[in-house]
Structure formats: C-alpha cells, structure tokens
Amino acid sequence: MEHVVIAGGGPTGLWLAAELRLAGTPVTVLEAREERDPHSKALTLHPRTLEILAFRGVAEPFLAEGRRIPSGHFGGLDERMDFGALDTPYPFTLALPQARTEELLEAHAVASGAELRRGHRVTGLVQDEDGVTVEAAGPEGPYTLRAAYLVGCDGTRSTVREAAGIAFPGTDATTWGWLGDVVLDAPPEGAVYAASGPAGGVMVVPMPGGVHRIVGGDPDSNGADHPGELTLDALRAKVTRIAGTDFGMRDPSWLSRFGNATRQADAYRKGRVLLAGDAAHMHYPAGGVGLNVGFQDATNLGWKLARAAAGTAPGGLLDSYHGERHPVGADLLLSTRAQTALMNAHAAEGQDLRTLLSQLIATVPEFSRSLAERLSGLAVTYAPPAPLHPLTGDRAPDLRLTDGTTLFALLRSGRHVLLHFTGTQTPPPTPHLVTHTVSEPDPRPAWSTVRAALVRPDGHVAWASEQREAEALRAEAHAAVSATHR
Template sequence: MEHVVIAGGGPTGLWLAAELRLAGTPVTVLEARHARDPHSKALTLHPRTLEILAFRGVVEPFLAEGRRIPSGHFGGLDDRMDFGALDTPYPFTLALPQARTEELLEAHAVASGADVRRGHRVTGLTQDEDAVTVEVAGPDGPYTLRAAHLVGCDGTRSTVREAAGIAFPGTDATTWGWLGDVVLDTPPEGAVYAASGPEGGVMVVPMPGGVHRIVGGDHDSDGPDHPGELTLDALRAKVTRVAGTDFGMRDPSWLSRFGNATRQAATYREGRVLLAGDAAHMHYPAGGVGLNVGFQDATNLGWKLAAALAGTAPDGLVDSYHAERHPVGADLLLSTRAQTALMNAHSAEGQNLRTLLSRLIATVPAFSLSLAERLSGLDVAYPSPASGHPLTGHRAPNLELADGTDLFTALRPGRYVLLDFTDTPAPAPGVVARAASRPGTRPAWSTVRTALIRPDGHVARASDGPDPVRT
C-alpha cells in the first residue's frame, strides 16, 4: 500500500502533497474548510522557502505577486537585519498573503495529481502494523480511508495529534498581540513601518488591494486570559498611543488577537502517523516564521516518506524526520520566546536591552548576519556522524554548474544530485552534474571534490579526498 493521507490543506499539507506526488506517491488531502479562509494569518515567505520553491521550479508566480522586503526584524527592534548579506539568490522576504500562497500551492498540488478534498474532516484513526484507517466526515456522510501513512498538518488543535495520543507539552499564553487589516487614509511611507517604546510596539505592512496590516502588542494585553474581541476603536487607541497617529484607519476587514502559548509535539511520529507544521509546533508569530518552518518540515518529510513507500529507503530514513526536524522546532520555540520577551520589554531596563541589541545589529555585521541566517532558515543544519564531512547535513547553496545551469535546477526532479568539483576529463561514477568551478567565495566548499546533495537540498555526503562520494 503506497497511499498517503494528509489532514489539512494549508501550506504545509499542500506542499507535502506536491512533494509526494513528485515521487509518484498517491496522496489524498482532507481539508475541513469548504472554502479557503480569506483572512491571512501569515504574510511572509522567507529566503529558504523561496529557495525550495525554486528548486522545484515553481517560485516565479510567487515572486511575480509578492512584495520584496530586503530586511528583517528580530523582536521588533528598531534596527533591521540586512538580508542582502545572505548567500542566496533571494536576499529578501516576500510579503504575500497566506490566502494567495495557499491558492498557488493548491494549484501546484492538484496539477501534480494530488486528490484535494474540501469539506472533508478527519474525525479519528486507528492503526495496525500494515496501515492506518482514517475516519472522515464528508459532505455526503462519514467514510473511512485506509492508507500507508497519515500526516497531520491540521493546525495547533490537531485532531490527528490527539487521536494518535501524541503529547503536546508547553506553556499557556501570558500575553496577547493584536492585528487589524484596515484601510489607511494617511499610511506611512516605505515597505515596513515600525515604532516601539514603553507603551508597546506596532508594525504596519502594506497588503494587496489597498489594505494595510497593523500588528503589535502593549502591556495592557498581558495576562493569561484572552482580552476579548478587538474593536476598531480599541485598535485605534493602541496604535495612537504607540505611534502618535492612527494613520486614518477605517473599514477593517479583519481584527484579531493572538497569544504566546508555546508548545511542541513530544514526537513527530507515532507508528504510521506523522505531524508537520502547526500540528507539531505552536508559538507566538514573531518574525513570521511559522508558515516557513512548516513548509520546510514538509520538504524534509516528503522525499523520505516517498522513498520508504517505494522500497528504496534505507532503514530508519522516515525516523530521521523526527531526529532532524524536532530540534529545528525546539529552536523555533527558543527564538520566538526570546523575541516575545523583547517585544514586551516595556520597563526602563527592557527598553535599554532593546536599544543595546538594536545597536549591535546596526554596528556588528556578524551579529546581524547570524540573526538573519536564523530568521531566514538558511542556517538549518541536520546532525551528522562525528566522522562525517563538516558540510554533511548543511544546506547546499545554489552552486553554478558546468552546463550553464545551477544546483537548484538539477534538484527539480526531487532526486539526489551527485556533484563533481574536479577537473578530471571523466566525472566520478554516478555524477549527475559537473560544477562549473570551485566556489572560491565559500571557504567551506573550497576543498570539496565530490558532494551528494539530498532531494531537500541538504548535503548527504561530501569528500575532499581522491575517493569520490558515490550514489
């Protein structure tokens, strides 16, 4: 049985479906909503997500519609990180509403052959040694699907996670942020406006259709209890108190609050059930990283699950999904908690801390670059054997190839790519692509002779010596 069922038709589930279909795996996506949510919780695609879209050949529609922002913030600090220093073809974040991102991803998944069913809700599951039986409530009544695996991409309140008995430990909310999608008669200039001080912090980002998103937090929102419904008058008062103006806000299309409850699944796999995205990790939306980390969960899992079902995976490959991505999720929670503390540093001491860290971003390029690599997802490196090459587990940059293309192009089929950096007349056995030249601007790659790149763009193995890496 090769069939995979995915619960949840958001960005994580749709991308996972497309990745599985790239390898020919039959997949059904069950999405409880009958129609796409018009309110976009996420707005930001980070550089690593854009790289992944690029090495599957589908980044152009996103680039055509999104707004490029060449910098990023950490914890709402006044000085921003310059993404131009990043080693990537996409040194910017892309502002694109989640509703449109989902629309583009769904079109890609369906074109790949995924069966996407809206109005179909997973209600339960049972599993045995051979398969998992998924209980579904559909528009025409309940039914069951039997599949090799079920992947829960169904959000922080995941039915799949609960039905599989996977614990979700963490902490409840202690502070609440707020957002409003509104029309502004006198909007601030620039791609992003930000203001902060003892009264709180606010950020203003333009969206398509003449709407701006206003997002922020203040000390009036502290406490374990949800503060209640957000009104336009309340939003106006909060923004005016922080920024000195309400920018002429009117005609809200969405007003909402969000808390800093922080949790992570104890395991990303329980038998034939796996978790990805918000079903696996829940956090304050600092830096706009949540959608991106879920997207990268799916990229890590897709090729592994497909290889296991095709009978070509080595023992333990699917288990490596948890081993590799759970630490990334834990680091995500560490980062968002730290940023939450900075965003809520309203005291005099807290304001001094913000000023100090902001100055470091502005004056210490290495510090700014380290934070930018963390936020962008470019610094993710998976564990490797102690005896392995130093590059093993790291993301491979978009290396130029001798045929005039690049590594990202070579990765489009979703298979391993074996690179040869030598000048020998005949490439090493099994080489898929010849590198155009040794990447002199990347010291870590300066002595590499051959390298095997995984389908998700990370280095599987590399060799500096005369014995080449083989597939």
C-alpha cells in the first residue's frame, strides 16, 4: 500500500486522512501550525456534511455539541429558507466553531491511524512517474518524504498548488466584510439575529463561552484597497449604524476583515499532486459553505485516491475527481458571488431586489427549497459521461430499507454498497463491496421502481436499474460492480 502525504491539517486535510485510513492507506499530515488556531473562521456544518459524518458513524459528537438551526439565509436576505423541507435526517445547519470541529476531526483521523506532524510544512516538491518527493521543514530542520501522492489542503495561499505549477485564476477583492467575536451585555434574542438596510447588513450568532459572533458589511467597506485593521470602536460604530444598538459589545477575542477575492484552481490534479478545499477554491464566506465544500472534496477524493494508491483503481477514476468536483467549485463561486452582490446591495435598487427575493423565498416553496438544497450540498450531482438511469450521479438519501437497515449504516465501511430490492442477490464479485438484499424498494418516487442500485463510498449513485428480468439484472449488476475495481 503506497503512502500519501497531505499538506494541511484543517478540516479538509483531516477528513481526507481519515477517509484514506478507512481504506488502509498510510497517511502523513503535515500541518504548519504548532497549535490549533483558536479563532474559528467557520461556524456552520451543513446537512450534507452531517450526512457524510453519519454514514461514517462519527456524527454523534458533533450533534451533541452543536446548536441546531432549522433555517438558513441566502445572501443575508431577511426571509430565511426552511431546511425542514429537505429530504435528509439532518434538516438543519449545525452551529459549531471550527476550532472544535477540527479538534473532533483530528481525534478521528489520529484514531484511524493517520500520522499528524504539527509544526511541519511543505516547502516544495519534485514529482516523477512513480511518486512525489515532498520537501518539508520541521522543528529540527528541512527533510524530504517520498510519497505515491501529495494532496494540497493547505489553504488559499497553497504552497503545494504553487510548487506544482497549477494556475489559480480569478478576481481580486473589491469589497470587505468584517467580524468580531465579542461579549455582549445586551444580546439579541433568538438563535440568529439579522438586520439589513441601506446602511449595511449584520448578523449576530451566539457561540460557546458567552461570546457572540458579529459579522457584516457596509458601504464604507467597498473598494479594492484593504481598509486597515478592524478596531472595536469601528465595529461598534458599524453595528450601531445598521442595527441601532451595539448590544453592549466589549472584550473582543478576535476582530478581522475578509475580502471577496474569488479564485479557482484550473486543475484539481496534476500528475501525482492533487488539491482540495481552500487550496482549490477561494471565495467570500457567504452562506458558510467553504468548510463544507472542502469536506465534500475530501469525501469524493478519499476512496478514489485510496484505490489509486493500492493499484486497484480502474482507468480514469482518479481523473474523475477533477471532472466531478471542479464544476461543484465553479458553482460554489457562482453562488458566493451572487450572495456577495446581495449582501452589498445597499442602493435603493439593490434593496428592492433583496425585498423581491425575500418575498419569493417566503411565498414560493419550490424556490426556497431549491436554494436550500444548493446551500446545503444536497443538490450536488455528478453527471455520468453517457445517458444512464436518472439516479446515476445523484446523492443517495438515507434509504430506510424494509429490514430496518439504513443505507447510511451500510456505508460505514467506506466500500461500495450493492442494493437488491428483489429479495434475491448475486454473490459479490469483489471483497470491496457490501451487498444487501431487501424485498421492496424505497417508497420515494425516484426510487420506487428501482430493482437494484450500486452506491459509491461517497454516497452517490454509481448505477441503478429497473430491469425486471432476473438474469439481465444480474448481468447489469455484475458489470457495474466490475467497473469499480481493476
């Protein structure tokens, strides 16, 4: 089994390490920080991320500590999307500071057998046909590691991306948001407070330890030049101007600004070097999607890279990582740019646009649900290269099988799952497969006529069939499973 090195021990790198270890791949994670960053850039885990944690059997610690918010916002609009309408066991976002999310993911990765080296960073690389020589530096000086593959999960300023010669085209910042983690003597009521108008927009979210996160933007923050360091007095003035009060803010533990620079790597793979998370896409943190999309990058890549490292990947499998996730990244940038425009629509015309879209969210359930599915990650689908069953490439919901089992429980091993809804089954042609037979299909309309389906380790449908003839169905299933391994 070939060794994989991951640059970056944030959520994306840690989850990727655990996914690789699930398949038995040796992994070393190099993290430049000697200590975990106490400041949490992200606060939100979305429904699809919770589903992924669930079908690996590790969701409970996150659910036990996080605060469930049954709605979400798009571009800071006044009307919020109802996540209760979503087909998921987790119809909510989970508010949990990134620092704690990383702590839980680190424990999971290390327990899985990943080696985490803090205070170590990648400084360069040389790759050839057989592997990558990783140049690194640690507390005792420079050294090298030999790996089959190197994955850059090292953020928007990725050393791996630059050393591999992967372009990162896009646009520079034209506006700046601001945030403060502060104590409030007179905090607003409710899980989330939001106010917006010509003076700007602000959201207030409670965090653990008696701290509140205040985040927003205003017309004074527009412009290409960084507006300087944020002070408590400046934050107080901005919030008072927008909300009419400063909520008694004091004792800041973190004050920061962030811009809307938007970029995407033009290749997620170059030879034996791959990118995931912020190393692959950079954007304004609208909707709290960044951590979640990186997490989903890692889930898509993990099983494919493990197969490649083991020498069992069929032709083109590892290349499909770019083919599937690059369009998702492009859609992410489209969504965050649109939300940034709404958040900065301070003029009268922009306020009217915000009002109109808010009314649509409140009165057109299909519109609200569509936005919620996009934001939550549940709408992601991977279009097959040829016309196949309509479910192919879709995210599989947590099917409640007639014997009481659920699909998510069957996915815990990180293997493909072959479902038979006919009461009979074909012996699995590979040990890298879970085969499960029930007598009836799931009642969801899209699944009600399905006779058999193959679900990938990342929870997306690889193959489905409504074939009624038993021998033909058996042959189709055998072909579909045989295509997953060399």
